[in-house]
Every structure is written in C-alpha cells, then in structure tokens.
Amino acid sequence: PVRPPEERPDWALTGAKGREPNIITSLYLGAENLERVNLRLQAKLEEIAANEVRWKEYSTEDADLLLVAFGTVGRICQTVVRDARRAGMKVGLLRPITLWPFPSARIAELAEQVRGVLVVEMSAGQMVEDVRLAVEGRCPVRFYGRMGGVIPLPDEILPELEELDAECR
Structure with missing residues (x-):
C-alpha cells in the first residue's frame, strides 16, 4: 500500500484524526x-x-408452528399466519431483517416453544440452512421455495404448513 508522507501540511485533510488511517x-x-x-x-x-x-415477529407468543421468511415472502407469510389462525392453527412468523448477523439466538428460543418450523423463500433455500443450524434439531425444519421470480402465494404455503402440522403431532 502507498502511505502518505509522515509530514503533512496542517491544511491537508487526512480523514484519520485520532485513529489509524484505513488502508x-x-x-x-x-x-x-x-x-x-x-x-x-x-x-x-x-x-x-x-x-x-434485527428481526420482526408476528403472533409468536403462543405459536405451535413457526414460519421463517424474509423480504417479500415475509410479508406474504403474515397473510398465511392470519389465515392459519382463522382456521384454528397457532402459527407465528419470524421475519429476519438482517440476514447477517442472523437472528439465530431468537430462532433457537422459539424452537424450544414450537413443534415445527417452515422456512419459505423465493429461492432454492439459501436461508434454510441458517435456520437448521439455529434450531439444532429441537424440532423439524421444512422448506418451501419458489424460484425464477415465481412468488409463493398464501394458498400454496398454507397446505405446506398443514402438512408440517400433521407431521409434528
């Protein structure tokens, strides 16, 4: 790296007063x-x-099943939670806002409470492994994803959730 000369004119801006320069x-x-x-x-x-x-939670306080989804799919899953609760299922949502750092500690806490986790993504499953690592086998983790710009719809996600519910009983 090229470093500026040791002696700088007093008018020169270094941007590094009180700290080492970023090289x-x-x-x-x-x-x-x-x-x-x-x-x-x-x-x-x-x-x-x-x-x-950072993350947001939606109806997790009494949830038996947990959805984990970020971005657009996270918003769609809020509708799924609402519809599932109307059907009598206790479903909650954790929507990561930051993917790094990942909210592993909170997901681990919720995994102690729920019977199963469904990860929903608009991808081949880039986040599902992070969720599995956080859950550490405490409960089953399933994945539902759509790719190529196909948006998963609530009426596609709800049957996946019902299947997970039946599997975890």
Whole structure:
C-alpha cells in the first residue's frame, strides 16, 4: 500500500484524526501483525453480531408452528399466519431483517416453544440452512421455495404448513 508522507501540511485533510488511517489491503506481512489485524477484525465482527441483528415477529407468543421468511415472502407469510389462525392453527412468523448477523439466538428460543418450523423463500433455500443450524434439531425444519421470480402465494404455503402440522403431532 502507498502511505502518505509522515509530514503533512496542517491544511491537508487526512480523514484519520485520532485513529489509524484505513488502508485497504489484503497483505499483512509478519505473523504478529497478521494476528493483530485478525483479532481486531474478530472483535469488530462480534460487536456487529451483538448490536446489529434485527428481526420482526408476528403472533409468536403462543405459536405451535413457526414460519421463517424474509423480504417479500415475509410479508406474504403474515397473510398465511392470519389465515392459519382463522382456521384454528397457532402459527407465528419470524421475519429476519438482517440476514447477517442472523437472528439465530431468537430462532433457537422459539424452537424450544414450537413443534415445527417452515422456512419459505423465493429461492432454492439459501436461508434454510441458517435456520437448521439455529434450531439444532429441537424440532423439524421444512422448506418451501419458489424460484425464477415465481412468488409463493398464501394458498400454496398454507397446505405446506398443514402438512408440517400433521407431521409434528
């Protein structure tokens, strides 16, 4: 990396008053230097994971079954929760807002409460493995996904939920 000269005119803007300058590089020579950089990055990642994870819940307080869906599908699943509850099923929704950091701890807590989890995505299942890792086998995790821009509809998702409900009884 190219570093500016040590002596800078007092009028020069450095953007780094009170901290080290940000130097974009992937090459850190020397084991101690590399370890120091990695420890700093690990601390930064832990802070982000602790402070930036975001999600919304919908009707999870008494849920027996949990839907997990993000983005557009998360909004669609709110309709599924409403329709399922009208049909007598106790269904809740966790809608991740951040996918990293992922709301693993909250999903793990809800997995203690529910009998099964249905992950709904507009993909081949990029989030379902994160949910399975969070659930850690506490209850069955099933997946329903549509791809290529096909939007899963509430009347497609509800039968999947009913099947999961029957399986978990």
